[in-house]
Amino acid sequence: MGQFRQRPGRETGSLVSMLGPVNRGWFGKVDGWLRSAANGLFAGVCVVCSEAADPGQGLCDECAAALPWNRICCARCALPLGADAALCGDCLRDPPPFGSARAIWRYAFPLDRLLPRFKFHEDLAAGVVIARGMAEALRKAPRPDALIPVPLHRRRLRERGYDQALELAKILARELDLPLIVDGLRRVIPTKAQTGLDARARRRNLRGAFEARTFRPWLRHVALIDDVMTTGATLREATRALRAAGVERVDVWVAARVQ
Template structure:
């Protein structure tokens, strides 16, 4: 009861406090902690490859890298480029646990993905348990929660997991990234998974990690996996 009341009064407090832009601290607008000028500066990833979300001069069904490849995902959507001010908000969430940033980014994600093909459930790309213990929270989950709530999608917890820790992908080239995550994911036994799942991560770089997790979901019987991400590096 206390936890529910705490959540109620926390939500009430947010409703009574004035909106304040998390980027420049000017007044927020349109129900967001974001001012009109900073909203206009958001780096939307509108022209991209439909299979890997790679930014392109114009939107295309496949980029040159995806052509001819048998990919486990049906589509990929990265809402933003990993550039200012989204990269700053993401760092505040990832490294400082700033949940106000996750709330704002979740609202922007839901706005952009409301028109995407509708999955039956949302799954986030989980951290390995050792990294989760070290950080204390999973930034992808903190974004997936408000996104699932806003889109009224079930958020499937505990089924997809990392079987082993992997090296940081940022330190590796494209080939090494694929080898690094090969076989890193598995699906735990349980009820049949939905036929259509959206797999979410915070930042998509080459897509190797998301694709390996998508393969695990496909092997577990999922017919269609769409990749969703906050940003494309």
């Protein structure tokens, strides 16, 4: 994968100049959406059921207690497992190119309500709740050199109006005090929707879909950020692009893993 074309006025020979102030002072700079979402949280209403909630949490006690934490899972791909095991069968047969995956929750209630609302219906308050929960769960995770969100193709971005992985990554970068590289990956092929495709078809659909900036030798360890991991095909392909660009270790951080 080649290096992106250099933008005017930006040096590419330094990680610091590449990152710039992306994750500094971002509150209120993203078209005001984060401030509006936070105001909604502080109204003391649960974003799932609209019952009274802790203003700082955004969830009522019942919905918070229902969060499906993904604690028993494959150490490599975070697939939820029924019993303790180091690796799932798929990872034993065909290990993914990323080093490890952290999926904070299983894709079940209330994540199956929150994530579609955030991803498809512009419910940005739900995104704030998800990202804050992720940040708390990841505070003790091995710290990468930077965060890189899995990007949408520009055509899909125009349709949706915002990139949900990027919005999660912005909050994670702020909460965890980590650099954020917004344009570390580029989606160069407008792949068709993955819904309804089996694992093999998903991989074929995504082959060659990403290009990565050339990072060697400035960046060794990154965390890829996305909302949901189903078969892992998207994250595998994004990881391959980053590894080809010189990144030595790629970890995956997602909100939820489909069982």
